[in-house]
Amino acid sequence: MSAIAAILLVLATAMLAAGLAYRVALWLAAPVPLSIPTMPAPLTRGGAAMRVGREMLLFHSLFRADKPLWVASMAFHLGLALVLLRHLRYVVAVPPAWLVAIQPVGRLAGWMMMAGLLFLLARRFLVPRVRMVTRTGDVAVLVLLLAIGTSGLVTTYLLHTDILAVKAFLTSIWRAAPEGLPPDPTFLLHLLLAILLLAIVPFSKLLHAPGLVFSPTRNQPDGSRRYRRPARWARTLAGGGQ
Amino acid sequence: MSAFEPPPLADEVELAAPPALVPGAMAHSRPYVAAPAHNQALGFPAERVPDWERRAVEKLGELLERSRALRVFLDSCVKCGACADKCHFFIGTGDPNNMPVARQDLLRSLYRRHFTVAGRLLGRHVGARDMDEALLQEWYTYFHQCTQCRRCSVFCPFGIDTAEISMAAREIMDAIGLGQKYSNEIIGKVHKIGNNLGLPEPALANTLEGLEEDVLEQSGAAVKFPLDVHGADVLLVTPSADFFAEPHVDGLIGYAKVFHQAGISWTLSSHASEAANFALFIGSYEQMHKIAQRIRQAAVELGVKRIVFGECGHAWRVAYAFLNTLAGPWDFLDPAYPVPQHIVEVTHELIRRRGIVLDRDANAGKTVTFHDSCNVARASRMGDAPGGQFVLPREVIKAAVPSFVDMHRDTTHDRTFCCGGGGGLLTDDLLELRIKGARPRMQALKEVVEQQGVTHMAAICAICKTQFAKVLPAYGFPMEMVVSLHQLVGQAIRLG
Numbered sequence: 177m178s179a180i181a182a183i184l185l186v187l188a189t190a191m192l193a194a195g196l197a198y199r200v201a202l203w204l205a206a207p208v209p210l211s212i213p214t215m216p217a218p219l220t221r222g223g224a225a226m227r228v229g230r231e232m233l234l235f236h237s238l239f240r241a242d243k244p245l246w247v248a249s250m251a252f253h254l255g256l257a258l259v260l261l262r263h264l265r266y267v268v269a270v271p272p273a274w275l276v277a278i279q280p281v282g283r284l285a286g287w288m289m290m291a292g293l294l295f296l297l298a299r300r301f302l303v304p305r306v307r308m309v310t311r312t313g314d315v316a317v318l319v320l321l322l323a324i325g326t327s328g329l330v331t332t333y334l335l336h337t338d339i340l341a342v343k344a345f346l347t348s349i350w351r352a353a354p355e356g357l358p359p360d361p362t363f364l365l366h367l368l369l370a371i372l373l374l375a376i377v378p379f380s381k382l383l384h385a386p387g388l389v390f391s392p393t394r395n396q397p398d399g400s401r402r403y404r405r406p407a408r409w410a411r412t413l414a415g416g417g418q
Numbered sequence: 419m420s421a422f423e424p425p426p427l428a429d430e431v432e433l434a435a436p437p438a439l440v441p442g443a444m445a446h447s448r449p450y451v452a453a454p455a456h457n458q459a460l461g462f463p464a465e466r467v468p469d470w471e472r473r474a475v476e477k478l479g480e481l482l483e484r485s486r487a488l489r490v491f492l493d494s495c496v497k498c499g500a501c502a503d504k505c506h507f508f509i510g511t512g513d514p515n516n517m518p519v520a521r522q523d524l525l526r527s528l529y530r531r532h533f534t535v536a537g538r539l540l541g542r543h544v545g546a547r548d549m550d551e552a553l554l555q556e557w558y559t560y561f562h563q564c565t566q567c568r569r570c571s572v573f574c575p576f577g578i579d580t581a582e583i584s585m586a587a588r589e590i591m592d593a594i595g596l597g598q599k600y601s602n603e604i605i606g607k608v609h610k611i612g613n614n615l616g617l618p619e620p621a622l623a624n625t626l627e628g629l630e631e632d633v634l635e636q637s638g639a640a641v642k643f644p645l646d647v648h649g650a651d652v653l654l655v656t657p658s659a660d661f662f663a664e665p666h667v668d669g670l671i672g673y674a675k676v677f678h679q680a681g682i683s684w685t686l687s688s689h690a691s692e693a694a695n696f697a698l699f700i701g702s703y704e705q706m707h708k709i710a711q712r713i714r715q716a717a718v719e720l721g722v723k724r725i726v727f728g729e730c731g732h733a734w735r736v737a738y739a740f741l742n743t744l745a746g747p748w749d750f751l752d753p754a755y756p757v758p759q760h761i762v763e764v765t766h767e768l769i770r771r772r773g774i775v776l777d778r779d780a781n782a783g784k785t786v787t788f789h790d791s792c793n794v795a796r797a798s799r800m801g802d803a804p805g806g807q808f809v810l811p812r813e814v815i816k817a818a819v820p821s822f823v824d825m826h827r828d829t830t831h832d833r834t835f836c837c838g839g840g841g842g843l844l845t846d847d848l849l850e851l852r853i854k855g856a857r858p859r860m861q862a863l864k865e866v867v868e869q870q871g872v873t874h875m876a877a878i879c880a881i882c883k884t885q886f887a888k889v890l891p892a893y894g895f896p897m898e899m900v901v902s903l904h905q906l907v908g909q910a911i912r913l914g
């Protein structure tokens with residue numbers, strides 16, 4: 177049992193890493209032949225990096241677009257981030273003080289994440305515009321996240337699992353001798369679904385996270401009157417300017 | 419014109435209210451297909467190639483290797499719907515395929531089917547589709563209902579720009595022999611003659627002479643409209659509509675008066691007698707490059723020191739954001755000036771250092787608002803600081819007229835609404851679409867007309883001006899309401 181779970185976990189992590197690396201390599205292999213930042217844009221590379229950061233951390237464009245969606249999206253993403261941070265204690269041998277201190281916040285974040293997800297799921301059916309563009313895959317990802325969240329909350333509040341055993345299991349993977357996986361069904365479901373989530377990231381809409389970093393409309397500075405950027409494929413065109 | 423009358427504008431301004439969905443509402447709206455000759459002039463297949471389904475997929479693959487933006491945009495959408503109610507065509511028509519996300523999905527479906535694991539395995543469940551006649555017809559219909567105004571890209575949490583997607587789709591359609599008549603015919607004219615109107619050098623010279631006579635008669639000043647003058651300081655590249663159309667020509671007179679009064683030597687070029695670059699609309703880098711070369715050739719040939727662009731939205735995007743890459747480097751020009759400059763930058767600077775003096779009383783009785791053109795607002799800049807494209811035109815207008823009013827903040831600056839005629843859609847076969855697409859702008863205009871007594875709306879884009887002259891009457895406004903920015907300057911400038 178421990179061995180199977182460990183193999184799946186390692187496999188999924190490998191798929192995540194390799195899949196993301198392959199996707200990012202594809203993106204980087206293609207040039208950005210023209211300057212296309214959405215204006216007004218910062219004038220410097222540093223400014224453009226700040227812009228991307230503001231989008232990643234604050235969802236700035238989404239805030240301008242749709243306030244309720246921003247709240248739900250923030251609740252989910254921030255909740256997920258805190259929950260993941262809290263999970264660090266299952267792999268770090270001796271949790272540092274801050275990690276211990278954020279544990280209650282992390283538990284609260286679990287609820288926040290679930291509330292956000294439920295809103296996101298509800299609007300897929302209740303907002304006609306959104307329903308129109310929703311495919312099975314969009315609902316499936318939300319359901320998967322909800323199932324992971326639910327099973328996680330159940331193990332936290334109702335059917336406690338042996339945390340020390342979990343920790344022993346996760347740290348044992350590093351020694352290539354996996355052992356001690358607690359046989360609680362809720363926990364096993366939680367783990368299995370999380371493994372599935374890791375594996376599908378590079379093949380699904382979850383790619384939006386790295387996509388933002390490489391989005392030319394957000395990461396390009398405004399400097400086209402100062403800098404030229406002829407792409408290699410464009411240099412064969414006749415005339416000046418190559 | 420009689421074909422379509424829009425329902426009256428709302429009394430209450432509710433800009434945020436999204437329309438009810440009306441599936442298929444605009445399924446009938448398609449521009450004329452290009453004739454074989456129009457396609458061949460651009461080096462595209464004359465007619466639908468035999469194995470067009472395969473060729474379309476192959477072309478998409480080529481474009482994916484040429485553009486990171488396309489690949490990232492096709493991979494990153496989460497269907498959150500933040501863009502859905504931001505498009506003027508969706509607001510104006512209620513057709514769900516005019517939601518930017520749905521428009522993108524028309525191309526994304528083919529991408530998913532052929533270039534992603536999920537699409538190959540799961541098909542329709544993840545929105546993957548094969549290329550067939552039905553999909554192609556949806557492409558032709560709805561990728562010609564996008565003005566590439568980028569308003570959706572402002573609101574997208576990942577910066578996905580539907581303009582890039584619709585350009586790619588149009589490029590693929592051109593590659594399989596399904597071109598759009600309006601854009602391809604015009605690009606052919608530029609390659610052959612030098613401008614969108616197909617106006618040859620003698621006719622242009624004649625027109626400019628006529629303008630000199632008109633201005634002399636009206637103002638008593640011998641304002642010149644020089645053509646092909648070697649050794650002039652400034653090469654002015656302006657949309658050819660400025661030579662004929664109303665109110666465009668009043669803008670051209672304004673530029674001429676500014677140069678005259680500031681003592682700047684300038685010239686137009688008969689070789690580069692067009693600022694517009696419609697190749698942007700069909701997404702063709704090669705065609706865009708070829709058109710841009712005319713400007714470089716004219717600048718070299720005439721030995722000018724600066725290049726200044728007249729009032730044209732997408733032309734200023736190509737000029738500001740692309741020209742350096744397409745036709746630079748500009749190291750043979752005067753390094754004291756950015757290349758290229760916008761005429762508004764020139765006028766703004768002259769007003770600031772009192773190189774020209776404007777008299778607001780000359781525009782007495784006018785209360786003016788300003789329509790931010792989409793390509794200027796969201797794809798370019800003026801001046802030294804980000805956002806200068808919003809500040810400079812307004813400061814110039816305020817210096818020229820007694821009263822200035824801004825429209826609703828959700829419809830100005832980078833949130834401006836497209837006029838409804840950009841992106842290669844300014845053709846009479848799309849008139850119903852154009853009228854419906856203008857609705858958000860007309861609604862905002864109605865508000866300032868009724869509440870703040872606005873009499874005129876200034877624009878800095880040839881397409882906006884033509885579009886508004888056509889659609890203003892459909893919404894009960896006089897067509898003379900739309901004016902060129904430099905028309906106001908031309909009225910107010912003190913000559914002599």
